[in-house]
Amino acid sequence: MGKKLIVCNWKMNKPTVGVDSYISSLKHTNVIVLPPSPYFHQLNNYPITIGAQCISAHTSGSYTGELSADIAASAGCQYTLIGHSERRTHWHESRHQLSEQYQRALEHNITPIICLGETEEQRRAGESETVINEQIDSFRPLINFDQLIFAYEPVWAIGSKQAASTDAVEHIHSLIKSQTHSNTPVLYGGSVDLTNCTDFLNSQWVDGLLIGRASLDINIINQIASLC
DSSP, X not given: OOSOEEEEEOOSOOOTTOHXXXXXXXXXXXXXXXXXXXXXXXXXXXXXXXXXXXXXXXXXXXXXXXXXXXXXXXXXXXXXXXXXXXXXXXSOOOHHHHHHHHHHHHHTTOEEEEEEOOOHHHHHTTOHHHHHHHHHHTTGGGOXXXXXXXXXXXXXXXXXXXXXXXXXXXXXXXXXXXXXXXXSOEEEESSOOTTTHHHHHTOTTOOEEEESGGGGOHHHHHHHHTTO
16 A cells, blocks of 8 residues: 555544634645544535445435435545444444445445454453454455455553554554455554654554544644654
8 A cells, every 4th residue: 555544533523623624724645534424515625535434234214313325425435434442332333233334335335444452351351362353253254355444443542542552553453464464454543642653653564543532633633644
């Protein structure tokens, strides 16, 4: 791949400077923005790449509040997260639902960014590798390596201001690539900020970053993207 990817997950937030000011100030083309869905059409007024934070396992129907892959694609989304830990935890998304989301994404030429990660309890029990392998296996029969990105986001690191060590990240990323395909991009996410991004981006095992809280600050994103 070329430049490393910087994926900005705004979650249920908007940038501190406002959407238009944020995008107008974005200086780099290797940045993918995942805004709340009401901002899709607004962001389509700019030459940037956008994606969805999640999509439905269903194609259409009476599913209030859901976002179908068809609608996401028609709104300009080229990527979508699948299996983010907050969706697995708060919405109890099952392996079957995530597999269906994956298929819906591919049906509409949306590149899935599959999130993988272990909890603090699993890490302390020495189960990180087992958990990651099980999460990969739930998608394995469906995997299209030509249109797929993995994101390693240890659950214990998300929003904790305590990122995983570079050595630990490299170990898990090498595991993911060995279990899938060496050319499949693997991003790191989990308390990424200006104090630790350089070490991650300098690693040959890290193909980019999935950034949450820090992505709301356009100055931080421009600084991080400039390192790629």
